Amino acid sequence: MEWEKQEQHHHHRHHHQQEELEQNVNVGGNGNGNGGVFYVKVMTDAQVEILRKQISVYATICEQLVEMHKSLTSHQDLAGVRLGNLYCDPLMTSTGHKISARQRWTPTAVQLQILERIFDQGYGTPSKQKIKEITSDLSQHGQISETNVYNWFQNRRAQSKRKQLITTPNNAESEVATEVESPKDQKTKSENFLPQQNSASRPEDLCFQNPEIGSRLHFLDQQTH
Amino acid sequence: MEWEKQEQHHHHRHHHQQEELEQNVNVGGNGNGNGGVFYVKVMTDAQVEILRKQISVYATICEQLVEMHKSLTSHQDLAGVRLGNLYCDPLMTSTGHKISARQRWTPTAVQLQILERIFDQGYGTPSKQKIKEITSDLSQHGQISETNVYNWFQNRRAQSKRKQLITTPNNAESEVATEVESPKDQKTKSENFLPQQNSASRPEDLCFQNPEIGSRLHFLDQQTH
DNA sequence: GATTTATGAATGAAGG
DNA sequence: CCTTCATTCATAAATC
Numbered sequence: 001m002e003w004e005k006q007e008q009h010h011h012h013r014h015h016h017q018q019e020e021l022e023q024n025v026n027v028g029g030n031g032n033g034n035g036g037v038f039y040v041k042v043m044t045d046a047q048v049e050i051l052r053k054q055i056s057v058y059a060t061i062c063e064q065l066v067e068m069h070k071s072l073t074s075h076q077d078l079a080g081v082r083l084g085n086l087y088c089d090p091l092m093t094s095t096g097h098k099i100s101a102r103q104r105w106t107p108t109a110v111q112l113q114i115l116e117r118i119f120d121q122g123y124g125t126p127s128k129q130k131i132k133e134i135t136s137d138l139s140q141h142g143q144i145s146e147t148n149v150y151n152w153f154q155n156r157r158a159q160s161k162r163k164q165l166i167t168t169p170n171n172a173e174s175e176v177a178t179e180v181e182s183p184k185d186q187k188t189k190s191e192n193f194l195p196q197q198n199s200a201s202r203p204e205d206l207c208f209q210n211p212e213i214g215s216r217l218h219f220l221d222q223q224t225h
Numbered sequence: 226m227e228w229e230k231q232e233q234h235h236h237h238r239h240h241h242q243q244e245e246l247e248q249n250v251n252v253g254g255n256g257n258g259n260g261g262v263f264y265v266k267v268m269t270d271a272q273v274e275i276l277r278k279q280i281s282v283y284a285t286i287c288e289q290l291v292e293m294h295k296s297l298t299s300h301q302d303l304a305g306v307r308l309g310n311l312y313c314d315p316l317m318t319s320t321g322h323k324i325s326a327r328q329r330w331t332p333t334a335v336q337l338q339i340l341e342r343i344f345d346q347g348y349g350t351p352s353k354q355k356i357k358e359i360t361s362d363l364s365q366h367g368q369i370s371e372t373n374v375y376n377w378f379q380n381r382r383a384q385s386k387r388k389q390l391i392t393t394p395n396n397a398e399s400e401v402a403t404e405v406e407s408p409k410d411q412k413t414k415s416e417n418f419l420p421q422q423n424s425a426s427r428p429e430d431l432c433f434q435n436p437e438i439g440s441r442l443h444f445l446d447q448q449t450h
Numbered sequence: 451g452a453t454t455t456a457t458g459a460a461t462g463a464a465g466g
Numbered sequence: 467c468c469t470t471c472a473t474t475c476a477t478a479a480a481t482c
Contacts, residue, residue: 376458
């Protein structure tokens with residue numbers, strides 16, 4: 001749609017508010033020259049649809065929250081928390097064919113959270129003894145081995161380091177179309193969505209540190225009522 | 226900000242899709258006198274980006290709610306709930322599933338050509354220095370980052386390898402039940418079953434794999450079917 | 451425009 | 467630790 005096309009034109013622009021103002025003037029000033037106020041739709045249907053889609057995802061997350069609460073409070077240490085009617089295929093096909101099992105460990109949400117917490121506490125790679133403890137703890141929340149834990153810390157640290165390297169080194173936002181990337185993300189030619197800018201726009205920051213954005217939150221409240 | 230002001234002008238409207246459509250017609254019909262329908266860009270890029278940020282904030286809030294809930298419901302062994310310091314990329318759930326859209330890099334034709342040429346020269350994964358050079362070169366032909374280049378080579382090599390395996394099934398294996406992974410076969414994700422509770426405890430999976438998502442704003446009606 | 455395919459990206463694991 | 471590879475997931479692009 002038109003917005004996408006324009007996005008192309010703005011590949012190298014900066015996402016500053018000044019431009020927002022300018023463009024807003026354009027919108028308001030288009031059409032006839034009379035100074036009269038007419039009502040324009042402020043979002044296209046497609047845009048609204050995108051919005052709706054995303055919001056519905058969050059809605060579902062909230063729903064899942066409820067489900068999870070029920071599950072966890074009713075049988076907390078059950079091996080499998082059944083969320084809704086997830087596709088939890090029992091392990092067999094009708095033909096008795098070999099089914100490929102997931103061959104690598106995948107941390108459960110709870111495990112991940114715990115791991116992250118430990119990681120954030122700042123100690124480096126845990127000692128072997130520590131690993132054992134952690135593994136023991138985590139095994140309450142799913143299959144896990146010491147090797148898994150060890151690898152996880154190794155990889156987590158590497159990831160952290162990498163991110164820092166990419167985020168830190170250049171501060172040169174000076175001139176020409178510095179479409180600076182955040183760690184991994186690329187946006188480039190966005191067709192459906194808006195360019196995700198650098199880490200400055202991390203919602204965490206916005207949410208907990210940037211009062212301005214925070215105050216804008218109620219917009220969505222309006223939308224969803 | 227501007228956009229909010231516009232919102233003010235429309236305070237009387239409801240946020241229903243039908244009305245969106247109607248208003249769209251209005252937009253098309255106003256302005257200059259020609260009877261043709263023209264479309265104006267109704268949100269500036271900056272405005273849309275702000276919106277995106279807001280959504281992103283909600284994404285984070287939802288995620289943290291989920292995390293918090295997990296903590297509260299399974300915290301027997303946990304000291305306290307730390308919401309703020311969770312590792313979480315703003316745009317992703319803790320499981321790495323993307324919530325709000327983040328565009329992924331797509332190589333331009335020229336970039337692709339160059340990359341292929343370098344790849345064909347046979348050297349393996351370029352060194353970091355090489356990566357930098359390549360990235361630098363390619364950036365003349367479009368948005369790109371070193372990570373993109375690195376990933377590209379990784380994936381390209383893997384692809385090459387896969388193809389070789391497939392086109393060289395020399396040794397006639399006992400064809401009975403050994404359906405080797407064909408390149409398209411990798412989508413059989415629903416075959417994850419495993420005795421672990423992994424998949425079952427990840428609400429996010431459900432969220433994003435549910436095809437019903439996307440059209441409705443029904444908050445808690447979402448899963449009732 | 452729904453479904454399928456190709457591929458960018460994320461990450462667990464292995465090797466050094 | 468670092469690098470590399472294998473696997474997986476999400477999605478852009480292609481196809482129907």
